[in-house]
Amino acid sequence: MLILTRRKNETLRIGDDILITIVDIQGDQIRLGIAAPREVSILRQELYEAVRDSNARAALTVQNADMLSLLKKMPNKDEKK
Amino acid sequence: MDKKIHFPKGLIGLENYHDFTLSTLPEQTQFWLLQSSEDKHFGLVITNPFWFMPDYDFELTESEIKQVGAKENLDVFVTVNVAATPENITANLMGPIILNQSTGSGFQILIADKKYTTQYKIMSAKMAGG
Numbered sequence: 001m002l003i004l005t006r007r008k009n010e011t012l013r014i015g016d017d018i019l020i021t022i023v024d025i026q027g028d029q030i031r032l033g034i035a036a037p038r039e040v041s042i043l044r045q046e047l048y049e050a051v052r053d054s055n056a057r058a059a060l061t062v063q064n065a066d067m068l069s070l071l072k073k074m075p076n077k078d079e080k081k
Numbered sequence: 082m083d084k085k086i087h088f089p090k091g092l093i094g095l096e097n098y099h100d101f102t103l104s105t106l107p108e109q110t111q112f113w114l115l116q117s118s119e120d121k122h123f124g125l126v127i128t129n130p131f132w133f134m135p136d137y138d139f140e141l142t143e144s145e146i147k148q149v150g151a152k153e154n155l156d157v158f159v160t161v162n163v164a165a166t167p168e169n170i171t172a173n174l175m176g177p178i179i180l181n182q183s184t185g186s187g188f189q190i191l192i193a194d195k196k197y198t199t200q201y202k203i204m205s206a207k208m209a210g211g
Contacts, residue, residue, distance in 0.1 A: 041144065
Protein backbone atom coordinates (compact mmCIF):
# COMPACT_ATOMS: atom_id res chain seq x y z
CA MET A 1 0.00 0.00 0.00
CA LEU A 2 1.23 3.43 -0.92
CA ILE A 3 0.96 5.97 1.87
CA LEU A 4 1.36 9.64 1.14
CA THR A 5 0.48 12.93 2.74
CA ARG A 6 -1.87 15.51 1.28
CA ARG A 7 -3.19 18.79 2.63
CA LYS A 8 -6.54 20.41 2.20
CA ASN A 9 -7.25 21.38 -1.42
CA GLU A 10 -4.46 19.18 -2.71
CA THR A 11 -5.20 16.56 -5.31
CA LEU A 12 -4.07 13.07 -6.09
CA ARG A 13 -4.08 11.64 -9.57
CA ILE A 14 -4.64 7.92 -10.20
CA GLY A 15 -4.02 6.76 -13.73
CA ASP A 16 -5.06 9.06 -16.54
CA ASP A 17 -8.49 10.07 -15.43
CA ILE A 18 -9.10 9.72 -11.71
CA LEU A 19 -8.62 12.74 -9.49
CA ILE A 20 -9.10 12.77 -5.74
CA THR A 21 -9.11 16.09 -3.96
CA ILE A 22 -9.03 16.67 -0.21
CA VAL A 23 -11.94 19.09 0.02
CA ASP A 24 -12.18 19.50 3.77
CA ILE A 25 -10.74 18.14 7.00
CA GLN A 26 -12.71 18.32 10.25
CA GLY A 27 -11.19 16.37 13.12
CA ASP A 28 -11.16 12.71 12.08
CA GLN A 29 -13.43 13.31 9.11
CA ILE A 30 -12.09 14.02 5.67
CA ARG A 31 -14.26 15.13 2.79
CA LEU A 32 -13.03 13.89 -0.55
CA GLY A 33 -13.93 15.07 -4.01
CA ILE A 34 -13.57 12.33 -6.59
CA ALA A 35 -13.58 12.85 -10.33
CA ALA A 36 -13.60 9.60 -12.28
CA PRO A 37 -15.01 8.22 -15.52
CA ARG A 38 -18.62 7.12 -15.26
CA GLU A 39 -17.77 3.45 -15.66
CA VAL A 40 -15.60 3.49 -12.54
CA SER A 41 -17.65 2.41 -9.57
CA ILE A 42 -16.97 4.25 -6.32
CA LEU A 43 -18.33 2.76 -3.14
CA ARG A 44 -17.82 2.96 0.56
CA GLN A 45 -15.95 -0.16 1.64
CA GLU A 46 -18.52 -0.80 4.43
CA LEU A 47 -21.21 -1.34 1.79
CA TYR A 48 -19.12 -3.94 0.03
CA GLU A 49 -18.42 -5.65 3.35
CA ALA A 50 -22.07 -5.59 4.39
CA VAL A 51 -23.15 -7.32 1.18
CA ARG A 52 -20.24 -9.76 1.31
CA ASP A 53 -21.12 -10.71 4.90
CA SER A 54 -24.78 -11.04 4.03
CA ASN A 55 -23.90 -13.39 1.16
CA ALA A 56 -21.83 -15.54 3.48
CA ARG A 57 -24.59 -15.67 6.10
CA ALA A 58 -27.24 -16.47 3.51
CA ALA A 59 -25.12 -19.35 2.24
CA LEU A 60 -24.76 -20.70 5.77
CA THR A 61 -28.50 -20.81 6.34
CA VAL A 62 -28.98 -22.90 3.21
CA GLN A 63 -26.58 -25.59 4.42
CA ASN A 64 -29.17 -26.41 7.01
CA ALA A 65 -31.87 -28.37 5.23
CA ASP A 66 -34.31 -27.81 8.10
CA MET A 67 -34.06 -24.12 7.44
CA LEU A 68 -35.37 -24.53 3.93
CA SER A 69 -38.46 -26.24 5.20
CA LEU A 70 -39.22 -23.11 7.21
CA LEU A 71 -39.82 -21.28 3.98
CA LYS A 72 -42.91 -23.40 3.51
CA LYS A 73 -44.57 -21.19 6.08
CA MET A 74 -44.05 -18.19 3.84
CA PRO A 75 -46.89 -16.99 1.63
CA ASN A 76 -47.04 -18.28 -1.89
CA LYS A 77 -47.50 -16.16 -4.96
CA ASP A 78 -51.11 -17.06 -5.50
CA GLU A 79 -52.22 -16.48 -1.96
CA LYS A 80 -54.02 -13.21 -1.48
CA LYS A 81 -53.93 -11.71 1.94
CA MET B 82 -37.02 -26.93 -13.90
CA ASP B 83 -33.35 -26.21 -13.31
CA LYS B 84 -31.49 -23.48 -15.11
CA LYS B 85 -27.76 -23.03 -15.43
CA ILE B 86 -26.55 -19.53 -14.66
CA HIS B 87 -23.02 -18.27 -15.12
CA PHE B 88 -21.77 -15.41 -12.96
CA PRO B 89 -18.73 -13.99 -14.82
CA LYS B 90 -17.62 -11.99 -11.78
CA GLY B 91 -18.94 -14.31 -9.11
CA LEU B 92 -20.81 -12.92 -6.15
CA ILE B 93 -19.72 -9.95 -4.09
CA GLY B 94 -16.97 -11.10 -1.74
CA LEU B 95 -17.32 -14.63 -3.11
CA GLU B 96 -15.67 -14.10 -6.46
CA ASN B 97 -14.61 -17.72 -6.89
CA TYR B 98 -18.14 -19.04 -7.37
CA HIS B 99 -19.12 -18.68 -11.01
CA ASP B 100 -21.51 -21.43 -11.99
CA PHE B 101 -24.87 -21.95 -10.41
CA THR B 102 -28.06 -23.86 -10.95
CA LEU B 103 -31.32 -22.07 -10.31
CA SER B 104 -33.94 -24.47 -9.09
CA THR B 105 -37.34 -24.29 -7.51
CA LEU B 106 -37.86 -25.21 -3.88
CA PRO B 107 -40.48 -27.75 -2.91
CA GLU B 108 -43.90 -26.23 -2.30
CA GLN B 109 -42.59 -22.73 -3.04
CA THR B 110 -43.43 -20.24 -5.71
CA GLN B 111 -41.62 -17.21 -4.27
CA PHE B 112 -38.27 -18.69 -3.35
CA TRP B 113 -35.63 -20.33 -5.47
CA LEU B 114 -32.36 -22.02 -4.69
CA LEU B 115 -29.25 -20.69 -6.37
CA GLN B 116 -26.95 -23.65 -5.91
CA SER B 117 -23.25 -23.56 -6.76
CA SER B 118 -22.30 -26.18 -9.33
CA GLU B 119 -18.71 -26.04 -8.07
CA ASP B 120 -19.41 -26.55 -4.38
CA LYS B 121 -22.42 -28.53 -3.24
CA HIS B 122 -22.18 -26.90 0.18
CA PHE B 123 -22.66 -23.45 -1.25
CA GLY B 124 -26.09 -22.21 -2.17
CA LEU B 125 -28.29 -19.19 -1.63
CA VAL B 126 -32.02 -18.81 -1.37
CA ILE B 127 -33.23 -15.97 -3.53
CA THR B 128 -36.61 -14.34 -3.95
CA ASN B 129 -38.32 -11.84 -6.16
CA PRO B 130 -38.28 -8.64 -4.08
CA PHE B 131 -41.41 -7.13 -5.57
CA TRP B 132 -43.97 -9.26 -3.77
CA PHE B 133 -42.97 -7.77 -0.42
CA MET B 134 -41.66 -4.43 -1.70
CA PRO B 135 -43.49 -3.40 -4.86
CA ASP B 136 -41.59 -0.13 -5.17
CA TYR B 137 -38.09 -1.60 -4.88
CA ASP B 138 -35.93 0.14 -7.43
CA PHE B 139 -32.33 1.00 -8.26
CA GLU B 140 -30.35 2.34 -11.14
CA LEU B 141 -27.62 0.49 -12.98
CA THR B 142 -24.46 2.36 -13.88
CA GLU B 143 -23.33 2.39 -17.49
CA SER B 144 -20.65 -0.17 -16.81
CA GLU B 145 -23.15 -2.44 -15.07
CA ILE B 146 -25.51 -2.23 -18.02
CA LYS B 147 -22.60 -3.16 -20.28
CA GLN B 148 -21.80 -6.17 -18.09
CA VAL B 149 -25.35 -7.41 -17.89
CA GLY B 150 -25.52 -7.06 -21.62
CA ALA B 151 -29.19 -6.25 -22.20
CA LYS B 152 -32.07 -4.27 -20.86
CA GLU B 153 -34.67 -6.83 -21.77
CA ASN B 154 -35.27 -10.25 -20.28
CA LEU B 155 -33.76 -9.28 -16.96
CA ASP B 156 -34.96 -10.76 -13.72
CA VAL B 157 -34.23 -9.17 -10.37
CA PHE B 158 -33.77 -11.28 -7.26
CA VAL B 159 -32.51 -10.62 -3.75
CA THR B 160 -30.73 -13.06 -1.46
CA VAL B 161 -32.55 -14.36 1.58
CA ASN B 162 -31.28 -15.12 5.04
CA VAL B 163 -33.45 -17.92 6.31
CA ALA B 164 -34.16 -17.81 10.04
CA ALA B 165 -35.87 -20.09 12.53
CA THR B 166 -38.89 -17.82 12.79
CA PRO B 167 -40.58 -16.37 9.69
CA GLU B 168 -40.51 -12.87 11.22
CA ASN B 169 -36.72 -13.00 11.20
CA ILE B 170 -36.29 -14.02 7.60
CA THR B 171 -34.47 -11.17 5.94
CA ALA B 172 -33.65 -10.13 2.41
CA ASN B 173 -30.55 -8.28 1.31
CA LEU B 174 -31.80 -5.28 -0.64
CA MET B 175 -28.31 -3.82 -1.09
CA GLY B 176 -26.95 -6.62 -3.24
CA PRO B 177 -29.59 -7.62 -5.76
CA ILE B 178 -28.91 -10.36 -8.28
CA ILE B 179 -29.73 -9.65 -11.89
CA LEU B 180 -30.25 -12.56 -14.20
CA ASN B 181 -30.11 -12.16 -17.95
CA GLN B 182 -32.44 -14.86 -19.19
CA SER B 183 -31.31 -14.66 -22.79
CA THR B 184 -27.62 -15.26 -22.06
CA GLY B 185 -27.98 -17.33 -18.89
CA SER B 186 -25.67 -15.00 -17.01
CA GLY B 187 -26.00 -13.43 -13.60
CA PHE B 188 -24.57 -10.48 -11.74
CA GLN B 189 -24.74 -9.28 -8.18
CA ILE B 190 -24.55 -5.53 -7.95
CA LEU B 191 -24.08 -3.18 -5.03
CA ILE B 192 -26.69 -0.54 -4.36
CA ALA B 193 -25.37 2.50 -2.58
CA ASP B 194 -28.80 3.73 -1.53
CA LYS B 195 -29.33 4.56 2.12
CA LYS B 196 -32.99 3.56 2.01
CA TYR B 197 -32.05 -0.10 1.60
CA THR B 198 -30.52 -2.52 4.09
CA THR B 199 -28.86 -5.92 3.93
CA GLN B 200 -31.29 -7.23 6.54
CA TYR B 201 -34.78 -6.31 5.50
CA LYS B 202 -37.40 -8.29 7.40
CA ILE B 203 -39.70 -9.62 4.73
CA MET B 204 -42.60 -10.65 6.92
CA SER B 205 -42.72 -7.60 9.18
CA ALA B 206 -43.30 -5.43 6.13
CA LYS B 207 -45.95 -7.79 4.84
CA MET B 208 -47.76 -7.77 8.16
CA ALA B 209 -47.49 -4.05 8.84
CA GLY B 210 -48.19 -2.89 5.34
CA GLY B 211 -50.99 -5.31 4.59
